[in-house]
Amino acid sequence: MTSSRRRVPTGPLTDALADLRAELEVPTAFPPEVEQAAEAAAVRGPRHDRVDATDLPLVTIDPPGSRDLDQAVHVAAEGRGFVVSYAIADVAAFVDQGDPVDEEAWVRGVSRYSPDRVIPLHPRALSEGAASLLPDEDRPAVLWTIRLGADGDIDDVAVRRATVRSRAQLTYAEAQHAIDLGTDPMLVRLSRVGRLRAEREWVRGGVSLALPDQEVHRTDDGTFDLRYRAPRPVEEWNAQISLLTGIAAGTMMADAGIGVLRTLPAPDPDAVQALRQRAWALGLPWPREIPYAAFVRTLDPHEPVEAAMVSLAAVGLRGAGYVAFDGETPDEHRHEALASAYAHVTAPLRRLVDRYGSEIALALHAGVRPSGWVLERLDELPKAMARARGRAGALDRAVLDLVEAHVLAPQVGRTFAATVVRTSDRGTDVQLRQPAVTARLVGVELPLGTEVQVRLDAVDAAGRTVVFVPAS
Structure with a gap:
């Protein structure tokens, strides 16, 4: 999810959302010294040496009105394979360890979202200004160059600091329309890569659950309702580019024995056995030789019985967390839903851990140790992110409960x-x-x-x- 600057409606529900944020102690404003530090960094401009990649015709693809643009993408053909260029906002170009913006980011951990407003991780002078990959602006970025074979497997990875310039800010609807009509060859290539990467996930034994997407929708007249949203195919293909980059980063870290990985344990055997019994009870045969991931991929969420099974199967994908290490890669380091090592590096404007992941990846690709400021707080990241995600999850659940009650009250x-x-x-x-x-x-x-x-x-x-x- 990305933020958008739209008119904030007024009314009982908006007041109730404000009261809810106060109840959950959500920090809705930055301390003055944090705002001042962010504005000074934006005026000063980015640091670090970087290559000029402004000739790369990158685009961003996000919801309408988004301003905190973490990623810009370009996909080129290379023989029978592809070259994926993925530019990630370089937050470390503006933020120093221990400065007011950094310390506040450690307190917040992640951006938090309500239907009427976004509570950003960083002040908007950076998150929606100098650090955001806005179109037609030179911006500092961590630029990933990932070469893929014809089957979508990774052949080569490079990561470096660069100056980039996005050519266009596309919405998902605009990107999907261009792909459907075949009017943008680059986006058509992105769709091909997205499909190939989804296939590689299946081959590895990964699994993605097509759970119903419950969304709080704000209408133009300032009221709210609840909808099930069917994501457009381009959203999955675009997400696969982010996952590809996270897998590349995670593999680098696991191989080097230093990093911070996003982890998810394998489904508990007892839970899987219980799921098998429920599947048979629903009339959905699940032979013993078929593993959890392969069975889940056969389910159609548009069929009522199979949708119920998809919902039940989500219990097999619980326990996500982070693990930080320096010297030896822990045994439990994989993200089992992706069937791979995986690191969060693609959303540094919205997640604290991604700034550190990017710095580690840059150092590993250069063949050097990560900077001291990265190593100094590396062990703290898993707990800090667990706290932040817990607070964000509590807000998400309470917002849904609140909106449900207000929407249903007249009915x-x-x-x-x-x-x-x-x-x-x-x-x-x-x-x-x-x-x-x-x-x-x-x-x-x-x-x-x-x-x-x-x-x-x-x-x-x-x-x-x-x-x-x-x-x-």
Whole structure:
């Protein structure tokens, strides 16, 4: 998700969102000294020697109105393969260890998002200004050059500091339209690489779950609703470029025995066995010789029963974290959903850890030890990111609960069509068709995948709770 500068609506829900941020102690403003330091860095300009890559016709692809642009991409053909150029905002060109912007970034850890505003990791003078890869502006970047074979496998990786200039700021809709019409050869190549990388993920044994995307949507008149959003194909292809870069960085770190990796453990065997039993109960045969990832890839989230299984299968992809190391790569260093080592390096405007990951990758490619400021706080990163992601997750969950309650409050007594997606000793979870709400029926047991009618029985907007019951 990236930030956008749009009119902030006023009204009861907007007031409730402000109260929620206060309740969760979300820092909505930067201390004056942090703002001043960011503005001074923006005026001073970037540091570090870098090559001139402004002739590279990069573009950014983001949601409409985005200003914190971390990545710009270009894909060229090379024989039967491809050259992926991926420019990442160089935050370290503006931020020193221990300066006010750095210290505040350690406090925040990540950018946080509400429907009415973004709480950025860095002041906007940097995140939406001097460090952002805005179009038609010379910007400092960490430039990855990744050569791929005809099958999409990595042949060669280089990473260096560069000055870049994005040629265009595209929305996902604009990029998808150009790909569909075939009017932009570079974007067509990006789609080909995206498909190839998704195939390589499958070959490695990785798995991506097509979970329903519940989105809080802000309308032009300032009101909010909840929708299930079907991502455009270009979003997946663009994401594959980011994953490709993270895999390249993670592999470098794992091979060198120094770095900070994003990790995810393999699914617990007992949990997988329980999933097998649920699959058979749903009438979805899962032979013992078929592993978890291969089975999940067969599921169609548009079919009610299989959508329920996709939701259940998410329990196999839990426990993500970070591991930092210097001297020996730990045994548990892989991201099992990607079936590879993987590092976060592509969103430094929005995640603290990415600035450090980029510095480590630059040093490893140059054949030198990472800078002292990187090593000094390397061991602190996993805990700092866990705290930050925990706070961001708490805000995300509370925002969804709040918006659900406000959207549904005028509809008490109404009946909704829904599908049973999960059962437990706490009740049955159902996914409404519209609005985009997953609700729990307490004390009710229904078969997975069943299409049911449920009635909204009560709403407590202040308490952020809703009560559904089976429709009689």
